[in-house]
Amino acid sequence: MCDTTNIYTTLYNNNKDIFAASDPEFITKLRSDAMKFISENGFPAKKDEQYKYSFLEPHFGNGYKRYLAPKAIEFDVSHLFRCDVPALDTHVIILVNGFYFDKVNTLRTHENGIVIGSLNEAIKKYPALIEKYLAKSYSNTDSYVAINTAFASDGVFLYVPKNQQLEKPIQIINVLLSDEELMVQHRNLFILEPNSSAKVVVCDHTLSPVKFLTNSVNEIFAGENAHFDYFKVQNEHNDSVHVSHSFINQDTASNCRSTTITLHGGVVRNNLSVKFNGEGCENHAFGLFVSDQNQHVDNNLFIDHAKPNCTSNQQFKAILDDASTGAFTGRILVERDAQKTAAYQRNSSILLTDEARMNSKPQLEIYADDVKCSHGATVGQLDEEALFYLRSRGISEREARLMLMYAFAFEILNEIKIEPLKDRMSELIEKRLRGELSRCNNCAMHCS
Amino acid sequence: MLIINNLKASINNKEILKGINLTVKAGEVHAIMGPNGSGKSTLASVLTGREYAQVTSGKVSFLGDDLLEMIPEDRARKGIFLSFQYPIEIPGVSMVNFMKTALNEHRKYNGLAPLSASDFLKVMRDKKSLVEIDSNLTNRAVNEGFSGGEKKKNEIFQMALLEPKLAILDETDSGLDIDALRIVANGVTKLKTSENATIVITHYQRLLDYIVPDFVHVLMDGRIVKSGTKELAYELEEKGYDWIKKEVYSEEKI
Ligand SMILES: Nc1ncnc2c1ncn2[C@@H]1O[C@H](COP(=O)(O)OP(=O)(O)OP(=O)(O)O)[C@@H](O)[C@H]1O
Numbered sequence: 001m002c003d004t005t006n007i008y009t010t011l012y013n014n015n016k017d018i019f020a021a022s023d024p025e026f027i028t029k030l031r032s033d034a035m036k037f038i039s040e041n042g043f044p045a046k047k048d049e050q051y052k053y054s055f056l057e058p059h060f061g062n063g064y065k066r067y068l069a070p071k072a073i074e075f076d077v078s079h080l081f082r083c084d085v086p087a088l089d090t091h092v093i094i095l096v097n098g099f100y101f102d103k104v105n106t107l108r109t110h111e112n113g114i115v116i117g118s119l120n121e122a123i124k125k126y127p128a129l130i131e132k133y134l135a136k137s138y139s140n141t142d143s144y145v146a147i148n149t150a151f152a153s154d155g156v157f158l159y160v161p162k163n164q165q166l167e168k169p170i171q172i173i174n175v176l177l178s179d180e181e182l183m184v185q186h187r188n189l190f191i192l193e194p195n196s197s198a199k200v201v202v203c204d205h206t207l208s209p210v211k212f213l214t215n216s217v218n219e220i221f222a223g224e225n226a227h228f229d230y231f232k233v234q235n236e237h238n239d240s241v242h243v244s245h246s247f248i249n250q251d252t253a254s255n256c257r258s259t260t261i262t263l264h265g266g267v268v269r270n271n272l273s274v275k276f277n278g279e280g281c282e283n284h285a286f287g288l289f290v291s292d293q294n295q296h297v298d299n300n301l302f303i304d305h306a307k308p309n310c311t312s313n314q315q316f317k318a319i320l321d322d323a324s325t326g327a328f329t330g331r332i333l334v335e336r337d338a339q340k341t342a343a344y345q346r347n348s349s350i351l352l353t354d355e356a357r358m359n360s361k362p363q364l365e366i367y368a369d370d371v372k373c374s375h376g377a378t379v380g381q382l383d384e385e386a387l388f389y390l391r392s393r394g395i396s397e398r399e400a401r402l403m404l405m406y407a408f409a410f411e412i413l414n415e416i417k418i419e420p421l422k423d424r425m426s427e428l429i430e431k432r433l434r435g436e437l438s439r440c441n442n443c444a445m446h447c448s
Numbered sequence: 449m450l451i452i453n454n455l456k457a458s459i460n461n462k463e464i465l466k467g468i469n470l471t472v473k474a475g476e477v478h479a480i481m482g483p484n485g486s487g488k489s490t491l492a493s494v495l496t497g498r499e500y501a502q503v504t505s506g507k508v509s510f511l512g513d514d515l516l517e518m519i520p521e522d523r524a525r526k527g528i529f530l531s532f533q534y535p536i537e538i539p540g541v542s543m544v545n546f547m548k549t550a551l552n553e554h555r556k557y558n559g560l561a562p563l564s565a566s567d568f569l570k571v572m573r574d575k576k577s578l579v580e581i582d583s584n585l586t587n588r589a590v591n592e593g594f595s596g597g598e599k600k601k602n603e604i605f606q607m608a609l610l611e612p613k614l615a616i617l618d619e620t621d622s623g624l625d626i627d628a629l630r631i632v633a634n635g636v637t638k639l640k641t642s643e644n645a646t647i648v649i650t651h652y653q654r655l656l657d658y659i660v661p662d663f664v665h666v667l668m669d670g671r672i673v674k675s676g677t678k679e680l681a682y683e684l685e686e687k688g689y690d691w692i693k694k695e696v697y698s699e700e701k702i
């Protein structure tokens with residue numbers, strides 16, 4: 001058994017009675033199954049196909065503090081966020097270090113039966129509903145997901161009943177605030193029943209200059225003909241490590257979109273798995289990152305066309321400066337019965353320096369014969385001819401480069417369907433490209 | 449305004465310009481004609497500061513400055529404009545943002561405050577009517593999906609906005625239909641003053657009926673081998689380049 005496995009096994013053994021005292025039985029079972037998975041499989045090795053561009057184990061074995069229950073933190077929400085998308089009217093939820101911050105309204109049921117709140121509370125109040133969904137996204141995946149299952153105890157819960165529409169988007173603000181190095185694991189569960197719809201915006205922020213390790217799991221269940229729009233913006237500092245796993249499960253004729261924008265971060269790894277469990281589904285996944293210094297951003301997709309007549313589309317872009325590195329893996333699996341599948345994937349990256357590196361690996365695995373699939377990857381520099389054209393009109397080289405970078409990013413920004421969010425992101429990306437975006441730009445704390 | 453003195457330039461160590469001499473004064477129109485591949489576009493590239501052609505010797509002075517020492521954007525701000533033979537498409541960069549940035553950079557260079565959004569739109573409107581360019585073009589990304597002729601029109605629209613001192617039009621007439629040619633040529637003529645100058649690179653005399661040149665030069669194999677007045681253009685149209693080749697050839701023999 002390797003050291004990292006040992007660390008979590010010990011942590012689990014020391015705490016399992018405390019967990020069991022408050023957990024319903026099915027959770028206890030999920031946790032012990034997850035631990036069993038970890039001890040049998042260990043953590044992905046350096047050469048592991050899925051993690052070869054992001055060897056994460058050293059981070060997980062590091063001496064981060066791991067709190068299994070919320071630690072009391074002084075934090076005044078009112079003066080914290082002048083942020084984030086001023087023109088956007090949302091249900092704001094704040095998670096501090098992965099725990100639900102609002103201690104008064106931990107779980108709200110709206111008139112139309114929509115429930116929004118803390119997962120920890122929801123487990124107590126709606127155990128049968130949670131049991132039906134929690135950890136049902138996958139049969140087994142990797143040990144990073146497993147440690148989240150084994151240790152996470154809070155996060156956001158959303159339930160939208162049949163035929164109901166959540167008009168205002170939910171905005172989840174993940175605040176990382178600590179005076180010691182910290183590991184944070186939260187778990188979000190979004191359940192959309194047939195013909196319902198919801199939009200979720202997630203913002204990740206580090207607010208203290210210490211090292212953070214985030215390992216989050218999001219499970220999304222979109223019922224028949226449900227519409228879900230998921231938007232994630234990552235804005236963390238260079239000492240942070242962020243691993244996220246999102247599982248989108250789609251029933252017949254459902255339509256899900258996800259957009260992941262990484263503005264800043266030390267080491268970022270985003271896993272996105274999409275599974276079509278019914279026919280006629282649509283999934284759109286967009287991603288954009290801008291990296292510099294020694295940052296590393298890795299997007300890993302797995303799109304499982306298990307059923308016929310589904311469409312998936314993935315567009316991921318990256319702009320890498322300095323000695324930053326990036327990776328993209330896009331595996332599309334078209335199963336034997338999935339006739340009339342349409343799957344499109346594109347990954348394009350711009351390297352601004354000779355030191356920047358991008359590994360791009362689209363993968364198509366097709367077992368059906370009547371399918372339309374295309375995929376492609378490009379890694380290149382800014383177009384010299386375009387640059388000259390702009391400069392020949394009097395635009396400075398710096399400005400011309402910015403215009404071309406922004407134009408490159410715009411294709412993804414333009415896919416954001418929530419208008420104020422699109423404007424805000426466009427502004428942030430522009431600032432980021434100009435080098436004017438300090439990570440705490442929009443917050444009153446201005447920690448360095 | 450522009451003095452080119454024994455200018456030589458190479459592309460990949462192959463000499464393309466082999467000693468160009470040309471003087472252009474304010475208020476003048478010069479036409480440059482010459483066979484394909486003779487170096488006309490290369491000359492335009494060297495004057496605007498494109499790096500693929502390396503200047504190996506010679507001097508170019510523009511309004512008293514050493515032009516070859518200047519970076520491309522400063523040349524543009526100081527008043528050089530090239531209407532490209534092959535304008536490229538730049539998806540994602542809007543015409544409006546492009547021209548607003550360019551115009552304000554010119555203004556900054558000349559010590560002027562940037563134009564307000566509404567003033568800029570007013571200027572856009574005026575210049576649009578000058579070249580009769582459609583709004584649905586100027587509302588799009590730079591040249592994206594424009595037809596060949598629309599791209600050429602768009603070059604002259606940009607010229608109208610930036611009001612250069614020296615405009616170099618590289619085969620602006622190619623790809624334009626008969627009406628568009630007249631509109632574009634008239635636009636160029638309207639922009640003409642005694643303060644600015646134009647170099648027109650073309651293969652066809654037709655354009656020169658609209659933009660009447662004071663001088664016509666023949667560029668052949670990297671040199672200006674013959675200069676004359678507008679009548680020379682008629683002669684070329686009629687007889688082609690062979691007779692000049694023979695002339696040059698026989699001169700060289702002597
Ligand atoms: N980027 C380049 N790389 C290599 N050779 C080039 C390049 N650009 C131009 N040349 C060569 O330089 C020579 C001059 O080309 P140039 O484009 O200046 O000709 P031109 O007189 O403008 O011709 P045309 O009338 O066809 O436009 C040609 O032989 C051409 O092949």
Ligand SMILES: [Mg+2]
Pocket residue numbers: 488489490533618
């Ligand atoms: Mg040419």
